[in-house]
Amino acid sequence: MWRQAEIEIATRGRGFHQLTTELxxxxxxxxxxxxxxxxxxxxxxxxxxITENADPEVRRDLERFAQRLAPDGDPLFRHDAExxxxxxxxxxxxxxxxxxxxxxxxxxxxxGTWQGIYLWEHRTGAMRRRILVxxxxxV
Amino acid sequence: MWRQAEIEIATRGRGFHQLTTELxxxxxxxxxxxxxxxxxxxxxxxxxxITENADPEVRRDLERFAQRLAPDGDPLFRHDAExxxxxxxxxxxxxxxxxxxxxxxxxxxxxGTWQGIYLWEHRTGAMRRRILVxxxxxV
Amino acid sequence: MWRQAEIEIATRGRGFHQLTTELxxxxxxxxxxxxxxxxxxxxxxxxxxITENADPEVRRDLERFAQRLAPDGDPLFRHDAExxxxxxxxxxxxxxxxxxxxxxxxxxxxxGTWQGIYLWEHRTGAMRRRILVxxxxxV
Numbered sequence: 001m002w003r004q005a006e007i008e009i010a011t012r013g014r015g016f017h018q019l020t021t022e023l024x025x026x027x028x029x030x031x032x033x034x035x036x037x038x039x040x041x042x043x044x045x046x047x048x049x050i051t052e053n054a055d056p057e058v059r060r061d062l063e064r065f066a067q068r069l070a071p072d073g074d075p076l077f078r079h080d081a082e083x084x085x086x087x088x089x090x091x092x093x094x095x096x097x098x099x100x101x102x103x104x105x106x107x108x109x110x111x112g113t114w115q116g117i118y119l120w121e122h123r124t125g126a127m128r129r130r131i132l133v134x135x136x137x138x139v
Numbered sequence: 140m141w142r143q144a145e146i147e148i149a150t151r152g153r154g155f156h157q158l159t160t161e162l163x164x165x166x167x168x169x170x171x172x173x174x175x176x177x178x179x180x181x182x183x184x185x186x187x188x189i190t191e192n193a194d195p196e197v198r199r200d201l202e203r204f205a206q207r208l209a210p211d212g213d214p215l216f217r218h219d220a221e222x223x224x225x226x227x228x229x230x231x232x233x234x235x236x237x238x239x240x241x242x243x244x245x246x247x248x249x250x251g252t253w254q255g256i257y258l259w260e261h262r263t264g265a266m267r268r269r270i271l272v273x274x275x276x277x278v
Numbered sequence: 279m280w281r282q283a284e285i286e287i288a289t290r291g292r293g294f295h296q297l298t299t300e301l302x303x304x305x306x307x308x309x310x311x312x313x314x315x316x317x318x319x320x321x322x323x324x325x326x327x328i329t330e331n332a333d334p335e336v337r338r339d340l341e342r343f344a345q346r347l348a349p350d351g352d353p354l355f356r357h358d359a360e361x362x363x364x365x366x367x368x369x370x371x372x373x374x375x376x377x378x379x380x381x382x383x384x385x386x387x388x389x390g391t392w393q394g395i396y397l398w399e400h401r402t403g404a405m406r407r408r409i410l411v412x413x414x415x416x417v
């Protein structure tokens with residue numbers, strides 16, 4: 001069984017948007033018991049990430065880490081058509097990835113207790129982001 | 140055809156645990172000839188990794204690299220509820236990833252000659268780690 | 279429906295090889311409308327990457343970033359059996375990954391407008407690289 005849907009998210013600068021709740025809702029509707037949920041972010045300046053879902057300080061620390069890894073306005077970079085955060089956003093997107101597969105078990109996402117699924121915006125301005133969700137498995 | 144199983148691994152501090160042998164055994168039992176083997180680590184402070192399987196010095200170099208990327212006790216981080224290795228473990232898990240898909244070809248993992256699949260523990264203490272394995276394909 | 283094929287690419291030192299065109303051609307031949315296209319690079323010193331497909335300066339900046347992250351001849355590393363670029367190539371391969379899943383939608387890759395799929399060679403010499411492509415989905 002195959003099912004596909006697109007999620008659209010409006011971001012307002014750098015930060016994490018929780019996706020777990022919306023994905024669980026989509027899963028309940030489709031009837032798949034065992035399978036895979038694949039997420040594909042159709043952009044090269046944001047990421048999909050699985051990380052700790054309890055303490056928001058973890059996500060702030062991850063943002064600090066990403067800023068150290070590829071600082072805005074880094075003199076290493078020449079591509080800056082859209083500003084000082086342009087190339088750092090591409091680097092973060094590449095290193096952290098734009099696609100994820102999460103298993104479906106007993107009709108729900110097989111996440112561990114402390115795992116959350118997030119869209120991580122890397123641009124400093126407001127953006128519209130589209131995620132293509134592909135569900136496959138057996139009913 | 141879909142098959143799902145959970146592997147549990149007891150780790151004793153930082154290091155690599157080879158998973159290839161166990162996965163090959165699971166594959167032989169299920170009869171899938173062409174398909175995908177998806178691995179999902181249900182934790183946010185360890186990783187799944189595919190890397191060189193011959194010289195153990197490569198894995199020691201990777202561990203050195205990870206310690207340089209996000210050192211224990213790094214003053215950049217504020218989240219340290221579980222100690223100096225807490226936030227560095229979350230960073231490594233995010234950058235290196237907690238899920239992998241490996242193709243099944245002729246009923247075996249389609250790995251290259253020098254590729255091994257590993258659980259990489261990022262915490263310094265002993266942990267119990269669970270990996271959800273989802274096999275799909277045609278017999 | 280399942281389909282599997284191997285692509286072989288001859289690289290000539292560090293750089294990006296576009297894969298999107300070849301993958302789209304394979305897709306047109308197989309008839310899958312909704313599904314997943316999984317790519318698996320059978321090597322530990324090159325990567326598969328999705329990144330910006332328009333300005334080649336972006337890919338040159340990514341190469342500069344990778345060289346800063348793990349410089350050739352980095353004194354941190356001990357494994358150098360194949361030269362100064364040996365261990366840096368393993369690090370890049372690990373951090374950037376050797377496998378990707380891209381959704382199939384309406385019989386084509388569900389990429390965003392600015393996304394391209396690339397093989398990224400990390401060794402400085404000429405290499406032969408094999409990618410195992412696994413397509414699954416419904417016709």
